[in-house]
Amino acid sequence: MSxxxxxxxxxxxxxxxxxxxxxxxxxxxxxxAFATRAIYIGGGGNLRVEMQGNATPVTFAGVVGGTILPIxxxxxxxxxxxxxxxxxxx
Numbered sequence: 001m002s003x004x005x006x007x008x009x010x011x012x013x014x015x016x017x018x019x020x021x022x023x024x025x026x027x028x029x030x031x032x033a034f035a036t037r038a039i040y041i042g043g044g045g046n047l048r049v050e051m052q053g054n055a056t057p058v059t060f061a062g063v064v065g066g067t068i069l070p071i072x073x074x075x076x077x078x079x080x081x082x083x084x085x086x087x088x089x090x
Contacts, residue, residue, distance in 0.1 A: 018089035026078040026086070034090060036073045041065060042085025050075040 012019065018037055035052040044065035050057050052072040059080055060069065068089070076086060 020090040022088045022090070024076050024086035024088050026076045026081050028078050031075045032073065032088060034088070036071065036088045036090060038068050038070045038089040039073060039076075040085075040087040040089060041067045041069065041083045042087070043083060045082030045084065046080060047083045047086070048077040048080030049073045050077070 014037060041047060041063050042065055044063055047060040047063050048057055052074045057077060063083055
C-alpha cells in the first residue's frame with residue numbers, strides 16, 4: 001500500500017522532487033534504461049558520463065560523497081568513474 005500523497009494531482013517537472021530512485025551500474029557500452037533527472041553520489045570520486053543530448057563524455061572530478069548532481073545523463077561509464085554507490089533519480 002502506498003502512502004497518501006497530498007501532491008499526487010500536481011504536475012511533475014524537472015524542478016520537482018524525484019519520485020523514483022534506481023541504483024546505477026556503470027557501463028562503457030550501454031545507456032541507462034532512462035535518462036536521469038539527477039544523480040546521487042554515495043561515495044566520492046570522479047564521475048564520467050555522457051549527458052542526455054550530447055555524445056561527448058565529460059568527467060566531473062572530485063565529487064564529494066553525499067552530493068546530488070542535478071544532471072540529465074544518458075550513460076555512466078565504468079572507465080573514468082571512481083565514485084561509488086550511484087543512484088539515478090527520476
